Amino acid sequence: MLRIYSIIAAGLVAALLGGLGYMMLRGPADSGFAQCRSSQIAGGSGAIGGPFELVDHTGSTVTDDTLLTRPTLIYFGYAFCPDVCPLDANRNALATDILQDRGYDMQPVFISVDPRRDTPEVLADFVSFMHPEMVGLTGTEAQIREAARAYRAYYAIHDQDDDEFYLIDHSTFSYLLLPGHGFVEVFRRDLTPEDLAEQVACFIDAA
Incomplete structure (x- = not known):
């Protein structure tokens, strides 16, 4: 199925990785995670995150409270994305495997910004x-x-009414949430699975 998605349109989204660059500036950390943090959030980590209510790939209603029962890595994208989303989701999946192999109870989450095409059934696949x-x-x-x-995630849908194979511009950050803390860090897509896992483990250990 992913191979079908990948030929739908040319790779356009990758050029948009800087859509939320203002969020991440090298500098000192807030909260108790200074030894783990590689970025600083404009306004502090408390400026990102908040309540939401969505539907999961099984058709069940999910809120931020019911979702955050263990360390969670959230990514905003869409299933029909021709290139960036599958790569980033796979990177997060590989990092999850690394963390789980090391004994961490990690959960990857993919939030679609394409409600028209990304039904629960499509997302389940x-x-x-x-x-x-x-x-x-x-x-x-x-x-x-x-x-x-709530997560300062940018997206913009192109020509949705005229083209069933429309593309969506979107930011490509991954967001780490921890039970009892909520949002704690945002990661760029250029991290390897190993580096991402190492950074996430630091936050979990420090929580």
């Missing part, structure tokens, strides 16, 4: 291909917009 414990989330346009706004 996508996340099951990526990782057996990956959770796919979708919802109404308003629900997704609210979740994206």
Whole structure:
């Protein structure tokens, strides 16, 4: 299925990786995770995150409270993405495997910004291909917009009414959430699975 997605359109989204560059500036950390943090969030880590209500790939309603029962790595993308999303979701899945092999109870989450095409059934196929414990989330346009706004995740849909193979520009950060802390860090896509796992483990150990 991913091979089908990959030929739908040319790779356009990768050029948009800097969409939220203002979020990440090298500098000192807030909270108790200074030894782990490689970036600083404008306004502090408390400026990102918040309540949301979405639908998972099984059709069940999920909120931020019910989701965050263990360390969670969230990524905003869409299943029909021709290149970046499968690569990033796979990177997060590999990092999850590394962490689980080391005894960490990690959960990868993929939030779709494409409610028109990404039904729970489509997401079920996508996340099951990526990782057996990956959770796919979708919802109404308003629900997704609210979740994206909470995490400062940028996306813009192109020519949705005229082309069934439309592309979506979107940011490509991954967000780490920890029970009892909520959002704690954002990661760029240029990290390897090993480096991502190492950084996530530091936050979990420090929590």
